[in-house]
Amino acid sequence: ETGVTQTPRHLVMGMTNKKSLKCEQHLGHNAMYWYKQSAKKPLELMFVYNFKEQTENNSVPSRFSPECPNSSHLFLHLHTLQPEDSALYLCASSPTGTNQPQHFGDGTRLSIL
């Protein structure tokens, strides 16, 4: 039980499809994050939200579109993805404005055909 739940766990999609990844946290945190984990590369921070407001966009292509309707939910909308976007996408949450660690979900394994 991580407290951060991601769905789906696995997703296969074509380059012209549109899909969304969902993240939900039950920890009472106000900061949420999307990371990309590719083989043989360090974890890449994609987006940061604090109190539903985006505070960081780490030069992510516009084919990735995040949405944070409330402090407990975070989405990543995907469209017109490329094969190099195949990766594990991890969601995390933490209390805002503290030096407490982030709590991660188990990720969505995304494969682009």
Add this chain to the structure above:
Amino acid sequence: GDSVTQMEGPVTLSEEACLTINCTYTATGYPSLFWYVQYPGEGLQLLLKATKADDKGSNKGFEATYRKETTSFHLEKGSVQVSDSAVYFCALLYSGAGSYQLTFGKGTKLSVIP
């Protein structure tokens, strides 16, 4: 900017062997330091943390000491088990853009064989 460098893997050990995974950092100020572990098919789990110099984090037999003089946070375990096979990430927490953000090392894959 702040960064973390950890030893490249993979590391293969026999059960009950000693483990050390080196981690050094570059940072302005005094970041908090963490070790995360990722088991196959799962996300990252916090293994241990240290928030100031000379702090020792420990959990599940693993230990790491925050060494300001050598800017290091090496992960150690005296006797590894097969169940410790995983990828280990060193990370530091820094303040940026109105929030605290993690920067990770590249990860070290540990395989423990019976």
